Amino acid sequence: MTDIPLLSLTIFLPLLGALVILLIKEDENSVNNIKKVALWTSVGVFLLSLLIWLQFDNSNANYQFQEKFRWFNDFNFYYHIGIDGISLFMVILSTFLTPLCILASWESIKIRVKEYMIAFLFLETVMIGMFASVDILLFYIFFEAVLIPMYLIIGIWGGERRIYASFKFFLYTLLGSVLMLIAIVVIYRLTDSMSIEGLQGNYFSKNTQIYLWLAFFASFAVKIPMWPFHTWLPDAHVEAPTAGSVILAGVLLKMGGYGFIRFSLGMLPEASAYFSPLIMTLSIVAVVYTSLVALAQTDIKKLIAYSSVAHMGLVTIGIFVVNSQGLEGAMIQMISHGVVSGALFLCVGVIYDRMHTRDINFYGGLVNRMPIYATVFMIFMLGSVGLPGTSGFIGEFLVIVGAFKYSSIVVIGAATGIVLSAVYMLYLYKRIIFGMITNDKLSEILDLNNREKIILIPLAIAVIFIGIFPNIFIEPMRLPLDSIITNYEYANAK
Amino acid sequence: MQNNLVHMLFVPEIALSILSVTCLMYGLFTKTNAFNKSINFATFSLLIITVLVFFDFSTNFAFFDNFFSNTPFTKFFKILTTLGAASSLIISKNYFIDTKINRFEIPTLLLFSTLGMMIMISSKNLMIMYLAIELQSLSLYVVASIKRNSIESAESGVKYFILGALSSGILLYGFSLIYGFTGHTSFDGIAQSLSQIDSLPIGLIFGLVFVLVGLAFKVSAVPFHMWTPDVYEGAPTSITAFFAIVPKLAAIALIFRFCLEPFNNFYFEWTQVIFFLSVASMFLGAIAAIAQKNLKRLLAYSSIGHVGYVLIALVASSEQGLKSASIYMFIYLIMNIAVFSILLSLKKSDSYVETISSLSGLSKSNPVISASLAIIMLSMAGIPPFIGFFGKFYVFIAAIESQLYSLAVLGVLASVISAFYYLRIIKGMYFDDLIDSSSFEFSISTQSKVILVILMIVISFFILYPSLLTDIVANIYL
Numbered sequence: 001m002t003d004i005p006l007l008s009l010t011i012f013l014p015l016l017g018a019l020v021i022l023l024i025k026e027d028e029n030s031v032n033n034i035k036k037v038a039l040w041t042s043v044g045v046f047l048l049s050l051l052i053w054l055q056f057d058n059s060n061a062n063y064q065f066q067e068k069f070r071w072f073n074d075f076n077f078y079y080h081i082g083i084d085g086i087s088l089f090m091v092i093l094s095t096f097l098t099p100l101c102i103l104a105s106w107e108s109i110k111i112r113v114k115e116y117m118i119a120f121l122f123l124e125t126v127m128i129g130m131f132a133s134v135d136i137l138l139f140y141i142f143f144e145a146v147l148i149p150m151y152l153i154i155g156i157w158g159g160e161r162r163i164y165a166s167f168k169f170f171l172y173t174l175l176g177s178v179l180m181l182i183a184i185v186v187i188y189r190l191t192d193s194m195s196i197e198g199l200q201g202n203y204f205s206k207n208t209q210i211y212l213w214l215a216f217f218a219s220f221a222v223k224i225p226m227w228p229f230h231t232w233l234p235d236a237h238v239e240a241p242t243a244g245s246v247i248l249a250g251v252l253l254k255m256g257g258y259g260f261i262r263f264s265l266g267m268l269p270e271a272s273a274y275f276s277p278l279i280m281t282l283s284i285v286a287v288v289y290t291s292l293v294a295l296a297q298t299d300i301k302k303l304i305a306y307s308s309v310a311h312m313g314l315v316t317i318g319i320f321v322v323n324s325q326g327l328e329g330a331m332i333q334m335i336s337h338g339v340v341s342g343a344l345f346l347c348v349g350v351i352y353d354r355m356h357t358r359d360i361n362f363y364g365g366l367v368n369r370m371p372i373y374a375t376v377f378m379i380f381m382l383g384s385v386g387l388p389g390t391s392g393f394i395g396e397f398l399v400i401v402g403a404f405k406y407s408s409i410v411v412i413g414a415a416t417g418i419v420l421s422a423v424y425m426l427y428l429y430k431r432i433i434f435g436m437i438t439n440d441k442l443s444e445i446l447d448l449n450n451r452e453k454i455i456l457i458p459l460a461i462a463v464i465f466i467g468i469f470p471n472i473f474i475e476p477m478r479l480p481l482d483s484i485i486t487n488y489e490y491a492n493a494k
Numbered sequence: 495m496q497n498n499l500v501h502m503l504f505v506p507e508i509a510l511s512i513l514s515v516t517c518l519m520y521g522l523f524t525k526t527n528a529f530n531k532s533i534n535f536a537t538f539s540l541l542i543i544t545v546l547v548f549f550d551f552s553t554n555f556a557f558f559d560n561f562f563s564n565t566p567f568t569k570f571f572k573i574l575t576t577l578g579a580a581s582s583l584i585i586s587k588n589y590f591i592d593t594k595i596n597r598f599e600i601p602t603l604l605l606f607s608t609l610g611m612m613i614m615i616s617s618k619n620l621m622i623m624y625l626a627i628e629l630q631s632l633s634l635y636v637v638a639s640i641k642r643n644s645i646e647s648a649e650s651g652v653k654y655f656i657l658g659a660l661s662s663g664i665l666l667y668g669f670s671l672i673y674g675f676t677g678h679t680s681f682d683g684i685a686q687s688l689s690q691i692d693s694l695p696i697g698l699i700f701g702l703v704f705v706l707v708g709l710a711f712k713v714s715a716v717p718f719h720m721w722t723p724d725v726y727e728g729a730p731t732s733i734t735a736f737f738a739i740v741p742k743l744a745a746i747a748l749i750f751r752f753c754l755e756p757f758n759n760f761y762f763e764w765t766q767v768i769f770f771l772s773v774a775s776m777f778l779g780a781i782a783a784i785a786q787k788n789l790k791r792l793l794a795y796s797s798i799g800h801v802g803y804v805l806i807a808l809v810a811s812s813e814q815g816l817k818s819a820s821i822y823m824f825i826y827l828i829m830n831i832a833v834f835s836i837l838l839s840l841k842k843s844d845s846y847v848e849t850i851s852s853l854s855g856l857s858k859s860n861p862v863i864s865a866s867l868a869i870i871m872l873s874m875a876g877i878p879p880f881i882g883f884f885g886k887f888y889v890f891i892a893a894i895e896s897q898l899y900s901l902a903v904l905g906v907l908a909s910v911i912s913a914f915y916y917l918r919i920i921k922g923m924y925f926d927d928l929i930d931s932s933s934f935e936f937s938i939s940t941q942s943k944v945i946l947v948i949l950m951i952v953i954s955f956f957i958l959y960p961s962l963l964t965d966i967v968a969n970i971y972l
Contacts, residue, residue: 073961074968141878141957148872155925163925167917174913178906185894
């Protein structure tokens with residue numbers, strides 16, 4: 001191993017960029033410098049994270065790139081970070097989406113650019129830090145600190161009902177996460193340890209596990225979000241600026257799934273088995289019900305927001321069937337959803353920037369004026385539907401395979417959801433893109449400019465790349481996921 | 495130890511009393527600029543006292559019927575008290591001068607009140623405790639109504655006085671019952687006589703409850719909090735700053751010592767009362783603050799809420815509880831000094847900012863100040879990575895260690911509710927636009943700027959080296 005603390009560097013480089021921006025005085029001339037600093041910082045972070053991927057050892061199930069320092073003298077809390085196959089792609093997802101988001105905000109954010117960029121870079125630090133934490137307290141601090149920049153991003157640069165949405169987002173997710181805080185303290189009191197790595201296993205009695213599991217559930221179910229705790233999501237998505245929605249859907253929702261795998265499955269296997277019927281029920285309801293709700297939406301962003309809930313329902317099914325197909329499927333589905341839904345929000349942003357409305361009925365026939373746009377939109381739409389060859393297919397297929405081992409009723413529910421997702425996505429696509437232009441205002445609409453192409457094309461490549469070479473992504477996570485499954489089966493075989 | 499005269503004379507308290515009298519004389523016989531000179535003198539005296547307390551290594555001593563306790567716990571709280579008093583004087587100096595309530599009596603009275611608090615923190619005897627509380631309160635009654643031409647100020651003073659006198663009466667009645675049933679006024683004596691019985695007689699329970707009611711009034715725990723919002727709102731902001739920062743420290747220290755020293759064995763009896771006070775304070779503090787428009791009232795409710803959290807640590811009644819409470823009060827002190835140093839310097843169209851709505855659009859004209867205020871608010875709401883989170887975290891550690899799961903859960907729920915109104919202030923500054931064209935003016939003296947900068951660094955970067963505080967607190971015992 002090299003002596004360079006690569007992971008810490010990745011985590012704190014965005015913060016450094018934010019500090020540089022803080023020192024730039026905002027005026028008309030320097031606005032561009034601010035944007036450039038933000039962009040190049042985030043690109044640098046992305047390259048660093050690719051470097052981590054290159055040096056990553058697939059045959060090692062443990063945390064790699066570990067760094068550990070004593071943090072509190074009176075308790076066993078450490079500044080302990082590391083990366084394993086589960087968190088690797090979450091980190092890369094965050095570092096991949098952030099520069100695209102900054103680029104996407106290049107022109108649409110006109111006021112308070114300085115604060116916006118600082119908020120975004122701070123958000124990036126917090127996201128990477130959260131996925132890289134091996135100490136639970138550190139994890140919690142990052143987990144909650146996400147709320148601050150996101151609250152500001154929604155509240156300052158959001159739409160009309162931004163204040164309502166930002167408060168709802170903040171308080172709803174805070175309510176979930178404070179219960180997790182109690183669970184964390186309880187875990188510490190019982191084991192005197194805060195290491196996520198060291199606590200993987202079955203250290204608690206079943207009764208304790210059930211309470212701890214519920215506390216973690218409160219937090220992750222709100223975050224991911226599961227039906228019926230999803231009501232903050234449509235509001236937050238609709239009111240957030242485009243880039244905010246991208247990060248929200250692309251990364252923040254994944255925190256819930258990541259938490260389920262790490263904490264619920266990894267530390268509380270008996271309770272996870274005990275509660276898995278509950279999760280399955282809620283997930284199936286989410287998949288079917290929110291798909292139907294999505295079908296009825298007239299706001300494009302809201303439709304995609306509801307589709308996120310449905311897709312996350314598949315993720316929770318995949319996680320709690322606890323077999324290698326299900327878990328790998330859930331992970332791939334999370335990565336795929338991160339890319340696809342992020343891209344879809346960016347696509348909405350493209351036409352929103354031009355027309356300032358997200359009403360589906362306003363649009364129609366865009367293919368006539370925007371052929372390139374129609375093409376990339378189609379790739380993402382099909383990725384979301386799960387067409388073979390796209391990333392969505394791998395995730396959905398593996399989840400279904402995994403679910404077969406669990407119960408065929410679950411499969412029926414999940415498959416219904418997948419069919420419905422095709423219905424609402426294709427219907428959306430048809431209404432926006434196909435047909436003739438009936439609205440006069442659209443007659444002058446322009447196709448993607450170069451900046452937008454630079455944003456959307458990497459995402460389109462990613463969608464297809466994951467769909468064709470899923471093994472590159474599954475390989476690193478196989479061992480850590482297998483150890484979670486072994487541990488789970490061992491705990492429940494007693 | 496006995497032959498060491500310096501230790502016998504509990505130097506810091508005596509020094510402070512001498513300095514207080516000197517300050518009075520100094521102010522009285524100075525012809526020009528009496529206020530300026532006396533407030534500088536008072537600040538300087540408090541800093542000297544801080545140093546004296548810091549180097550006061552004498553432990554409990556057995557003179558005067560054991561009436562005075564000197565332990566790391568009391569020392570820690572005394573340092574907080576004197577530092578808090580000194581910084582509240584520094585940050586409010588300009589405000590006093592600007593609003594023309596620059597009377598030299600104020601620093602003098604505040605010095606006397608600080609003296610009372612220091613004795614309160616250390617008192618180990620019911621009589622001393624009462625005298626100290628009265629010395630502290632009487633000075634504060636006067637300063638609350640110091641702005642004689644203002645009806646609100648007079649009202650707040652009278653309200654404070656009447657309710658304070660009532661609580662003192664209840665307190666005294668409680669003392670008399672305790673004395674009647676145990677035959678002692680000293681904490682040690684009471685503890686000794688209680689160690690011989692298995693359950694508290696009904697009279698003693700009444701005495702205990704009465705004393706707790708009196709003390710709850712002093713820390714403004716619900717349902718004895720009624721005076722707090724009115725006094726905070728009515729008093730001049732500089733006085734409010736002192737009220738919010740300093741007396742709470744002393745009263746919290748005292749309530750801890752009273753519960754954990756003489757009545758330590760009857761844990762079950764007093765924790766029920768404290769449990770209720772704690773839950774009620776957290777929730778009322780959180781819910782009532784939502785409706786407030788005035789920042790000072792809001793801070794009053796917020797301080798009520800904070801007291802609720804500290805009381806969780808008391809219910810835990812463990813060593814960890816003591817440490818957590820010390821950490822929490824330290825953090826409370828820091829956040830309050832910071833927030834008041836901003837409120838005392840921020841003007842809008844020539845009047846000091848007092849309502850939430852008047853903060854609208856602050857982030858556009860004064861980005862640094864509004865960012866600081868936002869960080870303080872998030873910290874008060876207990877959102878990581880700021881210091882306030884660690885205060886709550888330590889309190890919850892203490893609660894879980896004593897298996898007070900329900901209290902911990904109620905605590906976090908209340909913290910979510912309270913997050914709402916802290917966020918509302920941020921919303922005002924960041925999301926709302928400037929309502930009228932009048933611009934903000936932020937004028938701050940160099941000294942208070944230094945204090946503010948230091949505090950902001952502590953609040954924001956405490957996370958990097960938390961052991962700085964926790965190491966100090968690690969050795970605390972009663």
